[in-house]
Amino acid sequence: MVRNKKRDRISNLPDLLVSHILSFLTTKEAVATSILSSRWKTLWTLVPNLDLDEDEFEWILSDEKQNRKRKKRVCRSGFTFVQIVSKIWALRNAYPLQKFYLNWLYDCDPIHVDKWVSTAITSVLEELTLNICPHLPFDIPSTLFNYCKTLVDLRLHGNIIVDPPPSSLGFPSLKILHLLGVQYANHDSFSRFLTCCPILEYLYLKVIEMDEECNFIITLPTLKRLDLNMQDFLYKLEINAPALEYLEFVGFLHKVVLLENLSNLVKAVLFVSYDSEVGDTEDYGNRVMDFIRALYNVKSLHLGSFTTEYLCNVPEFDPPMFHNLAFFNFDFHCCIPHVLPLLLQRAPQLVVLTLNRDKGHLHSTSEQESLKWNFSEYVPKCLSSHLTALQFKGFKGLKDELELIGHILQMARVLKTMTLSSDPSIEKEKIRVLKELVMFPRHSSTCQITFN
């Protein structure tokens, strides 16, 4: 008897290719394929990746109490996260993993995490991401530092203690490293960690409250990108990265910050945090200035609004020449008479200037309109020969904004476009402002003004 001729399209795909398809699904989604047919019952166990993400489920608190303090959290079908993950591990047998991703914050139990992570650490592991918040800090197994020859991407986020053993084989293949909010066993742990990452290209470091001062010595000849988020003052930072192309700094700038050898830097972003406890803003302004001096060779620079405010407290503000600067994002809160004009003087090749009116803190709003921009009679070279685009975000139509735009329009000989994106509060005033803008004398006859 001839059965129906409907071809089983998938049966001619070997197991390896089916598991390759399933590797593009999350583990939860892949497990669901186990009931497609008897062949499929175990195909998902061949996928060399595991991603266990508590956010993939909808949780409810059951009435049952897990321990005396917290209620048991279960998904709609009544399983806890631990039950789900334990089941998955049990069925996978010992197939070594290439990628292991764990996102577990609620009721995170370090004993389970240790079991799973220890099993995942093999010489085949390529990517490891832990985003956990156990009630007791989780000690990274020391095997991580000795068996991960093929690890390319490592991301540790949360209540994790990093303690590299004195002699470790390290991470000869590691290119990407995220250390977010982790704790260090002692003040040299971080530096020791980095010495076992000989080919690291991307480092993302977030430092939260520290108990004692830690040394963050980043001497990496291969590093191309560095993101720093320092939410505490207790640190010592040294950066020596001759191959660095992108640098981002967000947070509190401590006294001892050493930047060396950043001549290949292409783009830098500096968002210094406002600190209410900083008594001497002149000193802080100097720190910001020192940081910026090291960025003299960049092509693209973005300064946040607190950063630019601190700059106005620098006595004898004397920025370096930014010979290569072509794209400049200047966020500001209120008019800082000398900072922007002087920076423009020092950026002869500037092509695109983006101004962004943002929130600030140091000056009260009443001073906004009283200060006038201090453009000297010497027209900055960039305005007379290079600047082709000007963008203004958060535009409110205030007097000092119109003044600034007026100044620039008068001097910008080759300006092609000016785009204004307004603050939502300005809607009704748009027409008045537009009329005023159109009346401004423009040095560049081809300049087009657009209003968003």
Place this chain on the structure above:
Amino acid sequence: MKFCAVKQYFDDENNNNITSGASTTMIPLPNVESHPLAILITYCKKHLKIKANNADNKKETEKEMEQYEQELLKKVMPQELTELILAANYLNFKEALDFFCRAVASAIQNKSIEFVRKFFGLESDFELGEEEKLREEFAWSFEGVDED
């Protein structure tokens, strides 16, 4: 060269020092049908072209490639995807293999079991009650999945 299996063939030829006066070489590909092969060749050419056009700009390359891939998916029938995956695998063409596998994964992601069975032309061959048991055991994996 993207088609690693073909490259291997050329390498082997050179090693054997076969002199060939002809400018075209016939390479036997017994496991690939002509239709999927044609699609893969176009994919490969397009990929190389986009890469060449946006030499330094990696982001542009990715964006253009994505646009092309979206268009391509609209024209390819689901049943052809299996053939394309087999062909790309045989030719050792990693980018295309990943792309088509990802396309299949997206097509079945969080879809009902009946939908996926239909998509692959599968039929349940479980014993009585076995499927029910599995559904209970893995109930958590079916949360958020379309209803049958």
